Amino acid sequence: MPIEPARRVVVALGGNAISRPNEEGTVSQDLANLDASLAGVVGLVERGCSLVITHGNGPQIGNQMIRVEMARGHAPELPLDLMGADLQGGLGYMIERVLRSRFRRRGLSTHTCCLLCMVEVRSDDPSAGNPTKFVGPVVDEGKVATCRARGWVMKEDRGRGWRRVVPSPDPVAVVERDEVLALLERGAVVITAGGGGIPVTRTPSGDLVGFEGVIDKDMASAVLALAVGAPDLYILTEVQCVMMDWGTPQARPLDHLTLAQARRLLAEGQFPPGSMGPKIEAACRFLAAGGQRVLITDIYALKAALAGRTGTWIVPDP
Secondary structure (H helix, E strand, C coil): CCCCCCCCCCCCCCCCHHHCCCCCCCHHHHHHHHHHHHHHHHHHCCCEEEEEEEECHHHHHHHHHHHHHHHCCCCCCHHHHHHHHHHHHHHHHHHHHHHHHHHHHHHCCCCCCECCCCCECCCCCHHCCCCEEEEEEEECHHHHHHHHHHCCCEEEEECEEEEEECCCCCCECCCHHHHHHHHHCCCCCCECHHHHEEEEEEEECCCCECCCCCHHHHHHHHHHHCCCCCCCEEEEEEECCCCCCCCCCCCCEHHHHHHHHHHHHHCCCCCCCHHHHHHHHHHHHHHHHCEEEEEEEHHHHHHHHHCCCCCCCEECCC
């Protein structure tokens, strides 16, 4: 599907944009991965698109939790909202740095800015009473009781071991919506809501307080796209397209889905909750609330997907 000049797009970068399998996840490796993976994003700027970029932080927040654990007794512990804020700033800085270098090499005068973003969630979100999102490192079974004594909820991550689980609340609103819009109106590429944004709730008086949880990045990206009036949401991940019967000999690619078809396949269990499921759910919510198009593809295949050679487009029902 072609895109019109100046079309506003929210681009949700998956974890493979920053960290690759079988790598240590060093800063130099992450910067090299970003330099390669952001080529398609630069191509969108050259087409005249107005961009907001979000990104995941799964491997990085796990590493951050390891650092906090190793510093226990020597430095104050950090709550999850502050860990998310730290990573949103650090990873956003790296993305901005790489984009600025790529823009310079391409002769583009485009401005770009990393903006820390809080995402509001409900204090009574059901996930608060049933945390399911695994975070951080695997813990020896003998240390599970100690972790629980700290107030952590621990569950067994099948095939891996015991890990901490935290709530993954639904995003409700983007706190810095007006600031994002102001930057977009000045022509900047805005990097924001990394890791799903910093989860916050409002007190009865209207003050913001941190929420101990991690928001799904794609769900937050859908809310952000609606908030800034972006008709398109591009979810860039590790597969070139959505698959039917994934992992079986009958697997086949889907190049086009309507909202009704996507909802039906999701309800039938076609999309696993730990991988493609949240992306399809985010796409459905976005389209149902007025979004026009969702593209799901591999970050390195973005150019090919825009040319119609791969990728999955999800659109509203006719």
